[in-house]
Amino acid sequence: MQVRPVVPLLCFTIALFSLLALSRAPDLAANRITLGQATDVACGKQSKLKSLNSKKKGTITFINRSGQHRAILWIDFAGQTKQYAALNDGEETKLQTYVTHPWMVTDGAGNCLALYMPGPDDSIVEIDPIGNAAQPWNRPECKLWQRQCDEGNRAACGKHESTCQVN
Numbered sequence: 001m002q003v004r005p006v007v008p009l010l011c012f013t014i015a016l017f018s019l020l021a022l023s024r025a026p027d028l029a030a031n032r033i034t035l036g037q038a039t040d041v042a043c044g045k046q047s048k049l050k051s052l053n054s055k056k057k058g059t060i061t062f063i064n065r066s067g068q069h070r071a072i073l074w075i076d077f078a079g080q081t082k083q084y085a086a087l088n089d090g091e092e093t094k095l096q097t098y099v100t101h102p103w104m105v106t107d108g109a110g111n112c113l114a115l116y117m118p119g120p121d122d123s124i125v126e127i128d129p130i131g132n133a134a135q136p137w138n139r140p141e142c143k144l145w146q147r148q149c150d151e152g153n154r155a156a157c158g159k160h161e162s163t164c165q166v167n
Contacts, residue, residue: 051102059123
């Protein structure tokens with residue numbers, strides 16, 4: 001997968017990362033996302049997330065490659081979850097949404113595996129098996145931190161080194 005930088009989203013992305021305080025340990029879900037379009041968020045931030053407005057449209061496609069059932073939930077304006085899709089392995093769904101509307105991927109028991117904020121373009125989230133946790137370099141945040149480190153962001157270098165590199 002090729003990473004395409006999206007310059008016009010820089011201010012929005014910086015504000016979103018600041019708002020969500022993404023200095024966190026990576027989730028085990030290790031999903032692949034189209035970086036620069038959808039942004040993954042730690043499940044621990046769920047209680048602080050809610051949809052903000054319905055001004056700037058976007059789409060987000062979830063592709064289930066996990067080998068297991070996954071549910072896709074929208075976090076509404078009150079911070080409550082509403083199920084929008086139930087995906088068996090190999091299924092996908094494309095949702096019309098807005099860039100300020102968070103989406104959550106859960107396992108069959110309803111446990112949060114990952115949270116996503118869609119971008120203004122077509123965002124794609126490939127839900128991988130949880131077993132990828134043994135390969136931290138495959139996590140989407142590791143790829144993002146590596147890219148940011150390559151661009152001179154020392155904080156991202158530290159996150160990548162401490163979280164994503166295997167000794």
